[in-house]
Amino acid sequence: MMRQNSRTRAAWHRFCCNRAALASCALLLVLAGLSILEPALARLMGQDPTLVQLHQRLVGPSFAHPLGTDELGRDLLLRLLEGGRVSLSVGIFGAIAASVVGSAIGLAAGYRGGALDSFLMRMTDGVIALPLLPLLIVLAAIDLQKLGVPAELARSETASLYRIVVLVALVGWTTVARLVRGATLSLKARDFVRAAVALGASPLRVMIVHILPNLASVIIVSTALSVGGVILLESVLSYLGLGIAPPLASWGEMLSGAQETITIAPALAIYPGVLIFLVVVACNLGADGLQEALDPRGRTV
Amino acid sequence: MTAYILRRLAESLVVLAVMSFVIYGLIGLMPGDPIDLMLSADPHLTTADVARLKSLMGVDQPLLKRYGVWAAAALTGDFGYSRLYVTPALTVLLPPLGRSALLMGVSFIATILLALPLGIIAALKPHSSRDHAINLAAFASVSMPSFWIGLMLILVFAARLGWLPAGGIADVGGGGVGDLARHLLLPAATLTLVGFGSFTRYMRAGLIEAMSQDYIRTARAKGASERRILVGHALRNALSAVVTLIALSFGALFSGALVTETLFAYPGMGKLIYDAILGNDFNLALAALLLATVMTLLANLAADLAYAAIDPRITYR
Numbered sequence: 001m002m003r004q005n006s007r008t009r010a011a012w013h014r015f016c017c018n019r020a021a022l023a024s025c026a027l028l029l030v031l032a033g034l035s036i037l038e039p040a041l042a043r044l045m046g047q048d049p050t051l052v053q054l055h056q057r058l059v060g061p062s063f064a065h066p067l068g069t070d071e072l073g074r075d076l077l078l079r080l081l082e083g084g085r086v087s088l089s090v091g092i093f094g095a096i097a098a099s100v101v102g103s104a105i106g107l108a109a110g111y112r113g114g115a116l117d118s119f120l121m122r123m124t125d126g127v128i129a130l131p132l133l134p135l136l137i138v139l140a141a142i143d144l145q146k147l148g149v150p151a152e153l154a155r156s157e158t159a160s161l162y163r164i165v166v167l168v169a170l171v172g173w174t175t176v177a178r179l180v181r182g183a184t185l186s187l188k189a190r191d192f193v194r195a196a197v198a199l200g201a202s203p204l205r206v207m208i209v210h211i212l213p214n215l216a217s218v219i220i221v222s223t224a225l226s227v228g229g230v231i232l233l234e235s236v237l238s239y240l241g242l243g244i245a246p247p248l249a250s251w252g253e254m255l256s257g258a259q260e261t262i263t264i265a266p267a268l269a270i271y272p273g274v275l276i277f278l279v280v281v282a283c284n285l286g287a288d289g290l291q292e293a294l295d296p297r298g299r300t301v
Numbered sequence: 302m303t304a305y306i307l308r309r310l311a312e313s314l315v316v317l318a319v320m321s322f323v324i325y326g327l328i329g330l331m332p333g334d335p336i337d338l339m340l341s342a343d344p345h346l347t348t349a350d351v352a353r354l355k356s357l358m359g360v361d362q363p364l365l366k367r368y369g370v371w372a373a374a375a376l377t378g379d380f381g382y383s384r385l386y387v388t389p390a391l392t393v394l395l396p397p398l399g400r401s402a403l404l405m406g407v408s409f410i411a412t413i414l415l416a417l418p419l420g421i422i423a424a425l426k427p428h429s430s431r432d433h434a435i436n437l438a439a440f441a442s443v444s445m446p447s448f449w450i451g452l453m454l455i456l457v458f459a460a461r462l463g464w465l466p467a468g469g470i471a472d473v474g475g476g477g478v479g480d481l482a483r484h485l486l487l488p489a490a491t492l493t494l495v496g497f498g499s500f501t502r503y504m505r506a507g508l509i510e511a512m513s514q515d516y517i518r519t520a521r522a523k524g525a526s527e528r529r530i531l532v533g534h535a536l537r538n539a540l541s542a543v544v545t546l547i548a549l550s551f552g553a554l555f556s557g558a559l560v561t562e563t564l565f566a567y568p569g570m571g572k573l574i575y576d577a578i579l580g581n582d583f584n585l586a587l588a589a590l591l592l593a594t595v596m597t598l599l600a601n602l603a604a605d606l607a608y609a610a611i612d613p614r615i616t617y618r
Contacts, residue, residue: 126316128549131593133556134574135324138590141578142330228444235446236560240575252446259452259564263460270456273449280444 014293021289024282035085083249091231094168102176110184140242217294224287228280381584401569408492416497420504442498451491468566507539541612548604
């Protein structure tokens with residue numbers, strides 16, 4: 001218990017020494033906080049970010065609208081914060097979903113070995129090499145009702161949110177699966193695992209009780225490293241009109257209309273992109289810091 | 302070697318067969334079906350007509366049977382008619398394929414010419430200020446959404462400065478190589494800026510790894526010049542890993558091209574796939590997606606063979 005504690009503390013100490021990682025975390029926390037507080041901020045400013053005001057289209061910055069308004073007269077600052085809420089949640093939940101799938105596949109392949117291992121790893125190689133975006137567009141365009149999803153869920157406002165998390169899980173699991181498989185292979189040969197097997201523990205129990213806890217740092221680090229990529233993927237799909245759909249806002253979705261008004265309102269094209277960029281950089285730097293803190297010798301990842 | 306190539310080709314064919322079934326099944330799940338589209342075009346159709354049409358076109362058959370019929374026709378080169386272009390799907394595909402190959406080829410060469418020297422410069426003096434600057438640029442490149450880089454290039458060079466066209470492939474009444482080059486510049490720059498970051502990082506990591514090997518120390522000890530150490534010993538070893546990673550990134554290049562082509566209204570394969578899927582052109586979308594898969598599989602095969610050519614330690618059985 002004591003060792004566990006001091007190891008966690010050492011990791012925390014290493015993380016705190018990494019200024020870039022700390023600054024990134026601070027930026028992400030501020031953005032997340034502002035996005036969560038957006039409804040309150042909207043009431044404070046007396047604005048409704050979903051209200052379409054066609055007589056106030058593309059107004060420049062003013063006291064009422066600190067960043068101006070968008071092509072439908074909605075307050076740009078509040079829209080950006082709303083979009084941030086969606087983009088950040090998709091990034092986090094998408095990365096977690098992909099990690100869960102990837103960990104299960106990697107664990108099964110690494111522990112079972114043999115034909116299952118070679119089949120799963122071939123599949124992983126295949127998914128990595130495929131041109132994913134065209135396939136994702138097909139997946140994003142399919143009619144959920146034809147898959148038997150209830151109509152009210154398929155047509156609800158948040159359906160696009162769940163759909164994109166599922167899409168990310170379907171294609172984003174490969175890196176985690178490879179790392180988890182590699183770590184599982186080395187753990188499998190360790191004495192404590194062999195002791196558990198000798199004591200008659202079932203394969204499922206060995207995998208979940210004995211191996212999985214030892215994979216924690218690998219899984220946490222690779223999940224964190226993938227958040228930035230997921231946010232980028234969401235923004236591309238939403239930009240193409242196949243990800244987050246209005247009335248929900250996301251930064252990619254906000255950029256999809258920006259091209260037509262780019263000569264008269266460049267701000268609409270600049271702000272969401274800058275935010276995506278900053279958040280992805282912050283996620284990557286933060287995850288790098290996490291990796292160095294949890295795994296200072298860089299042996300597992 | 303020949304046996305290896307044959308085995309890999311056979312494997313690729315299996316992957317292609319699986320992918321074609323997956324894509325076929327997914328396309329069938331897209332909103333709307335051909336009969337609905339005909340119905341909306343011709344309100345005089347009766348329910349009996351619809352049933353007759355359905356059995357005529359075979360859409361009342363089970364999925365596996367429909368796939369079999371489609372695959373048998375596809376094997377003879379018949380991919381059906383495109384709904385949007387009203388010509389055989391295969392004829393629609395070829396001109397965009399050429400234009401995409403041009404865009405991707407130009408960007409790929411530009412990316413390599415930019416990324417490999419940058420990676421080498423960074424790796425020669427790790428943790429110097431040059432290294433940090435290059436790392437920062439590479440980091441920015443992998444953290445930016447591709448379409449946003451393109452949007453910013455349009456904003457600066459097309460909307461503000463007016464130097465270059467914001468999209469398309471030729472001016473009205475224009476033509477010729479110069480016009481094409483002007484239209485190619487911004488999309489190619491976008492793809493290059495998106496792609497060079499990861500290549501630079503591969504190259505830097507590969508070279509640093511190679512430079513820390515014992516044989517480099519041996520080469521130094523026997524008095525070889527730094528230039529000879531780099532060119533003769535380190536670079537070739539570093540490249541073997543980089544080449545594989547680069548060839549495996551073909552799928553990513555294609556994905557990037559799809560976004561870039563859509564953004565710049567460049568009539569290539571990516572835009573064609575996007576338009577076909579959004580326009581319910583099922584035959585065309587199927588053929589185009591399969592073609593993209595074939596190209597990716599071939600690129601991966603080429604990667605394996607290039608790997609062997611660069612690294613003589615690797616023998617294929």
